Amino acid sequence: MVERRVYGYLRASTADQDASRAKDMLDKFASENGVSVAAYFIENESGAKLYRPELFRALGIMQKDDVLLIEQVDRLSRLNADDWQKLRVKIQSKGILIVSLDLPFTHSLIVRQEEDKDFQGRVLDAVMGMMLDVLAAVARKDFEDRRRRQMQGIARAKLEGKYGGRKRDSAKREKILALLGRGLTYSEIEGALGVSRRTIARTKAEGV
Structure with a gap:
């Protein structure tokens, strides 16, 4: 069994303790699987923006078959369809593997087996394809949910006379x-x- 190089990616959109809690969970998961996290990248940008400096810094140094370890799949998915497709291409082109604690079917990617590499490669392709499809579905649902809430808010504001420019004096x-x-x-x-x-x-x- 050969250890993959594992990098942790966290989002600290609220308080520092949120990132600390997530980091502890990733450390525990890595330890239980006999690996260590080479480095952590902690993001302070909104999850709805494609350009996330720390995420792209991590992707920039990662090599083929390296693992990006995340706490929840929505850490990567809160994007509109076009932005998500750009991120997906970036991940696929580098051959990066994603392991998310809330998606158990990805957990086996944390380590690499030496036996039957051809078979393993086919399995990895299938698992990562499924992973990226899940991410795309979550991204689309999240985007549509946010858009629906926005439209509901606008409709409510119009009914209350609070939408359509500055408040009247x-x-x-x-x-x-x-x-x-x-x-x-x-x-x-x-x-x-x-x-x-x-x-x-x-x-x-x-x-x-």
Whole structure:
């Protein structure tokens, strides 16, 4: 049995203790499988961005058959479809293996068997293909869920009159309507309140 070179990838999007907890879990998993983690890469960037400096630094130094060890599959998957495809090509082109603690079928990739390398290669291809398909599905679902929540938020904001630009200045609107009611011209209201003719016209059209 020959040890693969293993690199840990963590995301610390909230507090430092989150990264520490995840690191402890990866260390424990590696130890239980008789390997050690060569280096850790801790990301502070949003998971929804393709450009993650630490992830790409890790991918840059990794060689074929090296292992990227992660706590959860969503550490790599929170991307839109186009960005995920770019990341997938990068991983596949380098022949990097991904082991995720929440996907048990990847756990055997942490070590390399010397026997029957041709058979092992076919198994690795099948496992990594499945892994990347899972990542793609998770990425797509996560992206669609976030988009749906965003649209729901926009719809709710529209119903509450909070969407579509800056909040209307109620006090200023009342002053405009009051001056219009007193018969002042647009030019006089512009001078008195420092507002544009467009604002005056819109306020008049909308009424109270």
